[in-house]
Amino acid sequence: MAQTLDTPAARRDALRRMLLVREFENRVRDRFADNEIPGFVHLSQGQEAVAVGACTALTDDDYITSTHRAHGHSLAKGLEPDRLLAELYGKEAGYCGGRGGSMHVADLDNGMLGAQPIVGASVPLGTGAGITAQLTDADWVATVFCGDGSVAAGQVHEAINLAATWHLPVVFVVENNQYSEGMTFDEQHNVEDLAEMAAGYGIPGEIVDGQDVTAVYETVAAARERALAGDGPTFVEAKTYRYRGHFEGDEEPYRTREEVEEWEAERDPIDLYREELAAAGELTDDQFEAMRADVAETMDEAVEFARNADEPAPEDAYDDVFVEPAPEVEAFRERMRTDGGDGGDGR
Amino acid sequence: MSATTADRETETASIREALRTALREELLADDDVFIMGQDEEDGGSFEVTAGLHDEFGFDRVRNTPISEAAQVGAGVGAAATGMRPVVNLSFADFVGVCFDQVMNQAGKTRYMFGGASEVPLTIRAIEGAGLNAAAQHSGTVHTLVAHLPGVKAVAPGTPAAAKGLMKSAVRSDDPVVFFENKTIYERHGPVPVDDDFTVPIGEASVEQEGEDVTVVATQRLLGESLAAARDVDASVEVIDPRSLYPLDTDTLAASLRKTGRLVVADESPLSYGLHAEIVTRVVEDAFWSVDAPVQRVGVPDTPIPFSPSQEDEVVPDADDVRRAIERTF
Numbered sequence: 104m105a106q107t108l109d110t111p112a113a114r115r116d117a118l119r120r121m122l123l124v125r126e127f128e129n130r131v132r133d134r135f136a137d138n139e140i141p142g143f144v145h146l147s148q149g150q151e152a153v154a155v156g157a158c159t160a161l162t163d164d165d166y167i168t169s170t171h172r173a174h175g176h177s178l179a180k181g182l183e184p185d186r187l188l189a190e191l192y193g194k195e196a197g198y199c200g201g202r203g204g205s206m207h208v209a210d211l212d213n214g215m216l217g218a219q220p221i222v223g224a225s226v227p228l229g230t231g232a233g234i235t236a237q238l239t240d241a242d243w244v245a246t247v248f249c250g251d252g253s254v255a256a257g258q259v260h261e262a263i264n265l266a267a268t269w270h271l272p273v274v275f276v277v278e279n280n281q282y283s284e285g286m287t288f289d290e291q292h293n294v295e296d297l298a299e300m301a302a303g304y305g306i307p308g309e310i311v312d313g314q315d316v317t318a319v320y321e322t323v324a325a326a327r328e329r330a331l332a333g334d335g336p337t338f339v340e341a342k343t344y345r346y347r348g349h350f351e352g353d354e355e356p357y358r359t360r361e362e363v364e365e366w367e368a369e370r371d372p373i374d375l376y377r378e379e380l381a382a383a384g385e386l387t388d389d390q391f392e393a394m395r396a397d398v399a400e401t402m403d404e405a406v407e408f409a410r411n412a413d414e415p416a417p418e419d420a421y422d423d424v425f426v427e428p429a430p431e432v433e434a435f436r437e438r439m440r441t442d443g444g445d446g447g448d449g450r
Numbered sequence: 451m452s453a454t455t456a457d458r459e460t461e462t463a464s465i466r467e468a469l470r471t472a473l474r475e476e477l478l479a480d481d482d483v484f485i486m487g488q489d490e491e492d493g494g495s496f497e498v499t500a501g502l503h504d505e506f507g508f509d510r511v512r513n514t515p516i517s518e519a520a521q522v523g524a525g526v527g528a529a530a531t532g533m534r535p536v537v538n539l540s541f542a543d544f545v546g547v548c549f550d551q552v553m554n555q556a557g558k559t560r561y562m563f564g565g566a567s568e569v570p571l572t573i574r575a576i577e578g579a580g581l582n583a584a585a586q587h588s589g590t591v592h593t594l595v596a597h598l599p600g601v602k603a604v605a606p607g608t609p610a611a612a613k614g615l616m617k618s619a620v621r622s623d624d625p626v627v628f629f630e631n632k633t634i635y636e637r638h639g640p641v642p643v644d645d646d647f648t649v650p651i652g653e654a655s656v657e658q659e660g661e662d663v664t665v666v667a668t669q670r671l672l673g674e675s676l677a678a679a680r681d682v683d684a685s686v687e688v689i690d691p692r693s694l695y696p697l698d699t700d701t702l703a704a705s706l707r708k709t710g711r712l713v714v715a716d717e718s719p720l721s722y723g724l725h726a727e728i729v730t731r732v733v734e735d736a737f738w739s740v741d742a743p744v745q746r747v748g749v750p751d752t753p754i755p756f757s758p759s760q761e762d763e764v765v766p767d768a769d770d771v772r773r774a775i776e777r778t779f
Contacts, residue, residue: 166531200564207562216530217563221554227520228555231527231535238484238509238533245527258550261517265524268515423565424600426623430652430696438734446737 487538
């Protein structure tokens, strides 16, 4: 069963999960700055309500696909912060054994069908999961997360058109965080709202406040019901905002500090939900502080876990190219390790 | 080992019929198998799947919009979540519009996920010149795909190999790109009738034994090479590698050790291609057996021209193979 936001406890849990995403990424930001985390990372602070709102509407059996900005979606879908962080550290205990890192994390056991750093590639992939659901009469749906930048990519339109034409049980959640890498929305698109494009596929297009976890939840839950009923996909545009740059280290020449600070002050999804719950008498300051302490402790443990986890064995880099050991890989690796060669036959 | 039809009841069938039979048998055997491509309800390109939609219905044999990137990308998504999709690319040249999905999705998903997924996807790609279809519908692109880590590539030259390899491809838990040469669909030969018959991916076939020179020939050029072998004053061993990646280096090197001479005939452009890979592999393993300069037969790095006279000029045939054999003496 999907979770809900129907009870005070459920609402507090959603707030906690948003806090967990926020704190996870704060830690990643700091540990990356300290050169503890290799590669590059893309953070989603500011977008927590989209990830948590959407995934609250999903069951464990539902699949999601995600973008290069995948930590929030992953945690919201049920991945554990310690193993997720271990993956970012490139450790054996990570969800992909350290093979994927931040940009390719996946966990099929939790229905997380993969982060997709190739912008737009999450969309055909999730559409394919929708084919599986349709062909097997499954009681799950595929939810695709993609960004506003991806909607400029051809494969996105191909895949949504395919899903619409075949009435596949897919929910497309477009996170419009208003920037595509370092480019503004207006530089990428000639429409006011991306949801307008849904009309071109003949499917519903919904616009939702991506800073409002309840609104996201309700919209995605309705889209999921529609998909399960055989009525096909829905295009959900969640208007949101990212606080950090495209990648960590991005100097962000494309926007002002004031703009970011205004969003943080006025439209922060965690603050908004906290205030809402407090106003409804469902959350005391003590409860919130306890929640924050609990999340901090969880993340302290996750950082320790990831730091201290074992590196994968270098020789395991040759595994998993194919289901069986790949004969070529083994042969080439063998040959490269051999001193000299005799041309195979001796002289 | 290579006589895959030995001790089996066979019938004479074309490559087209062999492929259709293989797909039909696999659709019957496994509910997870489905086919998607353009015009599949009408038999797909070159009518390979003719009749399958009528027999199995839209769920199992479905028309896609003209959108190869979505087809292959969705194929990966369906495969990773438990299905066995067969995706048809009407012309292999179109791999250009879905190369990301082949290279970055099909080929890397399992590896990136630390082995936690399988991608049992088959992509049918129809390639080759000879129908005056010009540069964008005549290419032979299997080198591009065989070069990609995580993707298997097969290219049968006989009906038996076509049936056996297609069944292996559909049953494989890895992504396999299945290259069909469009000019040899009507090549006939013996095909085992039983539905358990498969050809292992990664196993070459010695189609004709010989003592003096080895010709490794793919797809259409297998037939051209067998014809050329009849026209030369030498005992020619002709081998169909059938599987381009993985490649059965052992069988090829063993042949070179016997004959000392090597010709590689493949319709790819000559530079940086399958020819080079086969030659390198064989020479690495049997360098001291080489008695003559190795010869390549292929397309001299041009796109395929439209005009029949020019197409005939650049596309190799039996005469080109014959001359290559003669150059080794």
